[in-house]
Each structure stands twice: as C-alpha cells, then as structure tokens.
Amino acid sequence: MKKIIFIFFSVLLGHTEAFALNIFACEPEWAALAKEIAQDKADIYSATTATQDVHFIQARPSLIAQIRKADLVICSGADLEVGWLPLILRKAGSSKVQEGGDNLIYASYYIDTIEKPVRIDRADGDVHPDGNPHLHLNPYNLLKTAFVIAEKLAGIDPENTAFYHENEKTFRAVFWEHIKRWERKAKALNGASVITNHRNMSYLFDWLKIKTAGTLEPKPGIPATSKHLSELTETVRKNNVRFIAYAPFESPKPAQWLSGQTGVKAIVLPYTVGGNGQTKTLFDLFENSIDLMLQAMEK
Ligand SMILES: [Zn+2]
Structure with missing residues (x-):
C-alpha cells in the first residue's frame, strides 16, 4: 500500500x-x-x-x-x-x-x-x-x-x-x-475573386493574392439579408467569382443560397486548428485550406 x-x-x-x-x-x-x-x-x-x-x-x-x-x-x-x-x-x-x-x-x-x-x-x-x-x-x-x-x-x-x-x-x-511550398502550390489561386461570409479569411486571401469581391454579411457582424444576397448574384457574375467561403461556426445557408443561384461552389474553410477533421495542427490549417480552395477552383 x-x-x-x-x-x-x-x-x-x-x-x-x-x-x-x-x-x-x-x-x-x-x-x-x-x-x-x-x-x-x-x-x-x-x-x-x-x-x-x-x-x-x-x-x-x-x-x-x-x-x-x-x-x-x-x-x-x-x-x-x-x-x-x-x-x-x-x-x-x-x-x-x-x-x-x-x-x-x-x-x-x-x-x-x-x-x-x-x-x-x-x-x-x-x-x-x-x-x-x-x-x-x-x-x-x-x-x-x-x-x-x-x-x-x-x-x-x-x-x-x-x-x-x-x-x-x-x-x-x-x-x-x-x-x-504553400506559396508555390497556391499559385493558381493568385488573382482569383471570392466571396466570404465575414472578413475573417482576409489575411489568408491577402497572403495568396486572392480578391474579396464581396461578403455575405451586408455589414460586419450583420447577418445576410435577402436583398443583399440577390445583389451579390450580380457581383458573382461581374467579378467571375470562383468560390464562396465560410467558417465552420457560420451558418451555411446564405453561402448555399448564393451557390444555388450562381453555380459557384460554396466551401467551408477550417479557419483555425480543429476546424475540420484534417486540421489538427497549424501546418494542416494552411495545407488543408489551400487544398480546399484549389479543389473549389476546378470546374
Ligand atoms: Zn471580425
């Protein structure tokens, strides 16, 4: 004992x-x-x-x-x-x-x-x-x-x-x-136009020279409205938007609606470590985000 x-x-x-x-x-x-x-x-x-x-x-x-x-x-x-x-x-x-x-x-x-x-x-x-x-x-x-x-x-x-x-x-x-290596891998993303829910991916886009054509939120912190979303259908067409991105904690509905209207893919990016099953480390966070964005670019 x-x-x-x-x-x-x-x-x-x-x-x-x-x-x-x-x-x-x-x-x-x-x-x-x-x-x-x-x-x-x-x-x-x-x-x-x-x-x-x-x-x-x-x-x-x-x-x-x-x-x-x-x-x-x-x-x-x-x-x-x-x-x-x-x-x-x-x-x-x-x-x-x-x-x-x-x-x-x-x-x-x-x-x-x-x-x-x-x-x-x-x-x-x-x-x-x-x-x-x-x-x-x-x-x-x-x-x-x-x-x-x-x-x-x-x-x-x-x-x-x-x-x-x-x-x-x-x-x-x-x-x-x-x-x-990520910068080389993400080359195809340079210059692409995208839409996000909130400007919480801006640093990722800024780093990879991805342009934010608009946000699903009409103003920061204000949820999407049907008026704003219907205006965004025009933005998507005019800017040749390649994908619509949102975070795991955000409602998928506005992104899915806009995707349904325009045929542009809506994707959930992990946003941080643990944001999806493949994102267990900081290394995974960037690897997986880039993989998902590249996949979304494929027509
Ligand atoms: Zn914020």
Missing part, C-alpha cells in the same frame, strides 16, 4: 513539474503556436474551439478560473476579444496577468493589421478600429507571434530561455519551408 501511495505522489509531483507554467490562449491557433514553443513546459488551455465565433463568447466562470491561474495569456487583440476578455480579466483579479501588463500578448501589437477603417461609424456595423483582427491566417504573422511568445516565456521562466528560443528557431525554419 505504501508503495502504491509513493508511486501516486511521484506521478503527481512529476506532473506538476512537467507543467510548470499555465498558458491561456484565447483561440486554438494561439494554443497550437504556444505548444510549438513551450512544448512540455506548459499546460496550455484554449478558451475557445474552432466551432465557436470568438466575437461572441460568454464570460463563463470556468474561463475566469482558467485565466486566474495563467502565467501567460495569448490573444489576437485588435478588439476581437473585447466582448469578453476584459471582463474575465477583471473578474479573475489575477496578480500575474492584467490588461496592459507584460504577461498578456495581443498578436495585433506585433503585426501590421489590414483593412483599417478610414472612419468609425456605428452605422457601418461591427467595425474593428485597429484593423482586421483575424490575423492568424497569414502564416508570416504566426512567425512574428512565435518570436514574441518565446521572448515572453523566457522572461517568465528564465531558466529555460535557451529551450524556448531553440524551439522558436526550429519552428521558424520548418514553417518557413512550408510557407514557401
């Missing part, structure tokens, strides 16, 4: 030792990126899944409990999480992570956001004043954020500084090779 108890405690201690740090990621993509850098040195929690729209998350008690124990928080920023993150941070009252503090990474601070509005007017819908916050779909933005994560982890856990930087360097080298 004593032996069993001893083994039990060794396992327990071994576990706490392996997971020295707690990382709270707002979205699955940041959890996956943090894993590349921290590996077994951190217990990583993702506040949301690929089937949730991160604009609209409830400030649940479980999220407050998770962020309270976090040593590092990683989010997209640019107001993507403005509806819930400040609230759970306030309620958690953590001594380690605060708004504006060192242990809270907003990826948007470190990258050039696109689609910055020229004017801010409520009448334009749910506009993000700091630019488009769905920034993880440009793989170069992941490289920039990976470096920031390594720096922050080294600051929190200086003993393992070399480990974090080594992991970041390895990730950078491997991911870079893939980026170059």
Whole structure:
C-alpha cells in the first residue's frame, strides 16, 4: 500500500513539474503556436474551439478560473476579444496577468493589421478600429507571434530561455519551408475573386493574392439579408467569382443560397486548428485550406 501511495505522489509531483507554467490562449491557433514553443513546459488551455465565433463568447466562470491561474495569456487583440476578455480579466483579479501588463500578448501589437477603417461609424456595423483582427491566417504573422511568445516565456521562466528560443528557431525554419511550398502550390489561386461570409479569411486571401469581391454579411457582424444576397448574384457574375467561403461556426445557408443561384461552389474553410477533421495542427490549417480552395477552383 505504501508503495502504491509513493508511486501516486511521484506521478503527481512529476506532473506538476512537467507543467510548470499555465498558458491561456484565447483561440486554438494561439494554443497550437504556444505548444510549438513551450512544448512540455506548459499546460496550455484554449478558451475557445474552432466551432465557436470568438466575437461572441460568454464570460463563463470556468474561463475566469482558467485565466486566474495563467502565467501567460495569448490573444489576437485588435478588439476581437473585447466582448469578453476584459471582463474575465477583471473578474479573475489575477496578480500575474492584467490588461496592459507584460504577461498578456495581443498578436495585433506585433503585426501590421489590414483593412483599417478610414472612419468609425456605428452605422457601418461591427467595425474593428485597429484593423482586421483575424490575423492568424497569414502564416508570416504566426512567425512574428512565435518570436514574441518565446521572448515572453523566457522572461517568465528564465531558466529555460535557451529551450524556448531553440524551439522558436526550429519552428521558424520548418514553417518557413512550408510557407514557401504553400506559396508555390497556391499559385493558381493568385488573382482569383471570392466571396466570404465575414472578413475573417482576409489575411489568408491577402497572403495568396486572392480578391474579396464581396461578403455575405451586408455589414460586419450583420447577418445576410435577402436583398443583399440577390445583389451579390450580380457581383458573382461581374467579378467571375470562383468560390464562396465560410467558417465552420457560420451558418451555411446564405453561402448555399448564393451557390444555388450562381453555380459557384460554396466551401467551408477550417479557419483555425480543429476546424475540420484534417486540421489538427497549424501546418494542416494552411495545407488543408489551400487544398480546399484549389479543389473549389476546378470546374
Ligand atoms: Zn471580425
């Protein structure tokens, strides 16, 4: 019996030792990126899944409990999480992570956001004043954020500084090779016109030189209307739109309606890690998105 108890405690201690740090990621993509850098040195929690729209998350008690124990928080920023993150941070009252503090990474601070509005007017819908916050779909933005994560982890856990930087360097080298290969593979997509539900794929399209001819939403955050959709049938014809894309957490109905009217394929892109059965890693995310878009281009 004593032996069993001893083994039990060794396992327990071994576990706490392996997971020295707690990382709270707002979205699955940041959890996956943090894993590349921290590996077994951190217990990583993702506040949301690929089937949730991160604009609209409830400030649940479980999220407050998770962020309270976090040593590092990683989010997209640019107001993507403005509806819930400040609230759970306030309620958690953590001594380690605060708004504006060192242990809270907003990826948007470190990258050039696109689609910055020229004017801010409520009448334009749910506009993000700091630019488009769905920034993880440009793989170069992941490289920039990976470096920031390594720096922050080294600051929190200086003993393992070399480990974090080594992991970041390895990730950078491997991911870079893939980026170059993806760019060659996606050549046929350059210049293609598409329609999306919301502008949450813009960084992917911007990277691969795909043009957004229109959105199913008449304004950001406003669901499709029949008037707007019927106008889009014209947009599809005029711009030779090649496919209509939407995310796993969005209603398929407007895309399917427009597809039915125009004969242009409607596809669900994974959007983030876990967005479909083939997308288990950040590498899969880009591989699978490109495969799906190339397939949709085939007549
Ligand atoms: Zn958005």
